[in-house]
Amino acid sequence: MISLENVSCRREDKYLLQNITWDMNAGENWVLFGLNGSGKTTLLNIICGYLWPTTGKVTVLGKVFGTYPLYELRKRIGFVSSAIDKRLPDYDYAENIVLSGKYASIGLYENPDDADIDYALTLMERFHCSKLIHRTFETLSQGEKQKVMIMRALMAKPDLLILDEPCIGLDVLAREQVLELINALGNDLETPTLLYVTHHIEEIMPVFSHALLLRNGQLYSKGPIESLINEQTLTDFLQRNVKIDELNQRKYLKILD
Ligand SMILES: Nc1ncnc2c1ncn2[C@@H]1O[C@H](COP(=O)(O)OP(=O)(O)O)[C@@H](O)[C@H]1O
Ligand SMILES: [Mg+2]
Secondary structure, X not given: OEEEEEEEEEEOOEXXXXXXXXXXXXXXXXXXXXXXXXXXXXXXXXXXXXXXXXXXXXEEOOEEOOOOOHHHHHOOEEEEOHHHHOOOOOOOEHHHHHHHOOOOXXXXXXXXXXXXXXXXXXXXXXXXXXXXXXXXXXXXXXXXXXXXXXXXXXXXXXXXXXXXXXXXXXXXHHXXXXXXXXXXXXXXXXXXXXXXXXXXXXXXXXXXXXXXXXXXXXXXXXXXXXHHOOHHHHHHHHOOXXXXXXXXXXXXXXXXX
């Protein structure tokens, strides 16, 4: 799905990312975990081809960057980030925003066919969002907006779905609904492979199998969730004593001192 070999990204004399080597295989859903400023979004921008690494080799969905048109590749990648929803027209209906994902466009300029409309409505029904039909984007709650953004990203039936901190700014209940939606994706046969970016371990739903820990632009560790999201590893990673409680396959972190 994704293969990075010695990827570095430098801006002036500062490394935003340094020597990242990482393989993400089909059938694995990954969490990219790191504190603010650790380079998570920079890494996603490289994977989507919005940013070119200073050195290193990037292969996404079997295509080596520099040998394949990026706009073709991007059609197969769903990307949910707060940078996109700020650009959406406030007055557009929720269902049109979902539909616009088919063309990866801001606003719906093309005439969707019946099959597309059916698929958009099926997605909205499946994720309990039929009540949002004919509601303009500006009237949606933050949690509803995020769900619409995820369905928009699913509209093009991507092979890879990247979610950059999709729960930022949500209250606890709205956040739970978005997380449930993401977890439900994992149980679907047509589901894309997931890459989820967060700095909260309680957002790591059971659907995720692997994690990559990023610290100051460097790969701290990578592997199965169980071997990384534990007290020993996170105490060292965060350089603070932490306690982790587990409830219903979810983990919750406390800083002890
Ligand atoms: N284009 C850029 N030029 C210089 N510094 C940048 C640029 N983009 C991001 N940074 C810096 O790189 C670091 C990593 O940023 P980012 O990838 O957004 O982190 P994260 O998503 O993990 O919070 C931050 O210190 C940020 O200020
Ligand atoms: Mg970020």
